[in-house]
Amino acid sequence: SQQGEEDPQALSIQEGENATMNCSYKTSINNLQWYRQNSGRGLVHLILIRSNEREKHSGRLRVTLDTSKKSSSLLITASRAADTASYFCATGAQKLVFGQGTRLTINP
Amino acid sequence: NAGVTQTPKFQVLKTGQSMTLQCAQDMNHNSMYWYRQDPGMGLRLIYYSASEGTTDKGEVPNGYNVSRLNKREFSLRLESAAPSQTSVYFCASRGEAGNNEQFFGPGTRLTVL
Numbered sequence: 001s002q003q004g005e006e007d008p009q010a011l012s013i014q015e016g017e018n019a020t021m022n023c024s025y026k027t028s029i030n031n032l033q034w035y036r037q038n039s040g041r042g043l044v045h046l047i048l049i050r051s052n053e054r055e056k057h058s059g060r061l062r063v064t065l066d067t068s069k070k071s072s073s074l075l076i077t078a079s080r081a082a083d084t085a086s087y088f089c090a091t092g093a094q095k096l097v098f099g100q101g102t103r104l105t106i107n108p
Numbered sequence: 109n110a111g112v113t114q115t116p117k118f119q120v121l122k123t124g125q126s127m128t129l130q131c132a133q134d135m136n137h138n139s140m141y142w143y144r145q146d147p148g149m150g151l152r153l154i155y156y157s158a159s160e161g162t163t164d165k166g167e168v169p170n171g172y173n174v175s176r177l178n179k180r181e182f183s184l185r186l187e188s189a190a191p192s193q194t195s196v197y198f199c200a201s202r203g204e205a206g207n208n209e210q211f212f213g214p215g216t217r218l219t220v221l
Contacts, residue, residue, distance in 0.1 A: 009148075031208060042112070042198055042212030043151070088150055093208055094139065094158060095166065098150035 005099050006089060012105040019076045021102040023089030024069075030093060032065060034074050037086045037101070046074075046087075079106045109134050112213035114199050120219045121189045129184040129216050131199030139202040140182035141166075141210065142174060144195040151198060157182055189220045 007022045025032070031050045035043040049056045049065045049072065056063045062075040076083055084106045090096040112133045121127055133140065138159045143151040143166075153166030157176040171193060173185045186193060196217050200210040 033208065040215075042200075042214050043210075044212070045209040048207050048209065095141075095153055095156060096151075096208070096210060097153075097167075100148070100150045 006087070006102040008102060009100070010103045010105070012107060013079060015079060015081055015106050015108050017079055019079050019083070019104055019106075021074045021087050021104070023072045023074070023099055025072075025089070025091050025099075026070065027091075029067070029091045031091075032063075032072050033090045033096070034061075034063060034072075035088045035090060035098075037088065039085070043088065076104075079104075081106050081108055111135065112199055112201055112211050114197075114213035114216050116216060117214065118217050120221065121186075122221050123190060125189050125220075126185065126187050127189065127218075128186075129197055129199075129218075130181070131183065131213060132181045133199075133201040133211070134180065135201060135203060135211065136179070137201035137203045137211075138179070139204075140176065141200040141202070142172070142182065142184045143198045143200065144168065144193075145198060145215075146195050154184065154197075186218075189218075191220045194218060194220045 033048045034046045037043045047058045049063045060077045065072045086101040086103045088098050088101045090098045115130045141156040142154040155174040157163045160179045175183045196215045198215045199213040202210045
């Protein structure tokens, strides 16, 4: 069973706009990770946020975590065509449990 | 460094045939994983190995076997392939740096007819 659920399942925006994806999970966590998957490729780690952190930045990425609501969001600012990909949240330590992903399309 | 490599990239099998998917990592990681990804879905864990010589079942282990040949290599075997095993298979490894980041291979696209 999937631990995380991403919302929306698909998102299409214009280049330069911001993209926000949400992830909800079911059980208590120590940390939450976000991964990107380009079409036909393996997943690439983007960022990890620990349960005692509320917000974390990495370049154009901003991740928030609300443990009381068991939810996280990933914001990509000033989107580019190269950001077109699927984005997954994952929870766990030794074993990761992935959500179903948000398919993001950036239109030029 | 090559990171995580997988062979083959593509494979077509007939129902009942067997095959082994190979995975190797050159990052000296202890933990290795096999996932499957079905269309429009996230990844589901098949098996993992926390260290050389140990393997454990994940969420969907039925129909699969694994071997942790050494620290570098972790293979996935389908003894009698079924159409339900048509999927993309990813291998991953994880270091012990404490950040839980997993590094993924490029995947093997398997079709079972």
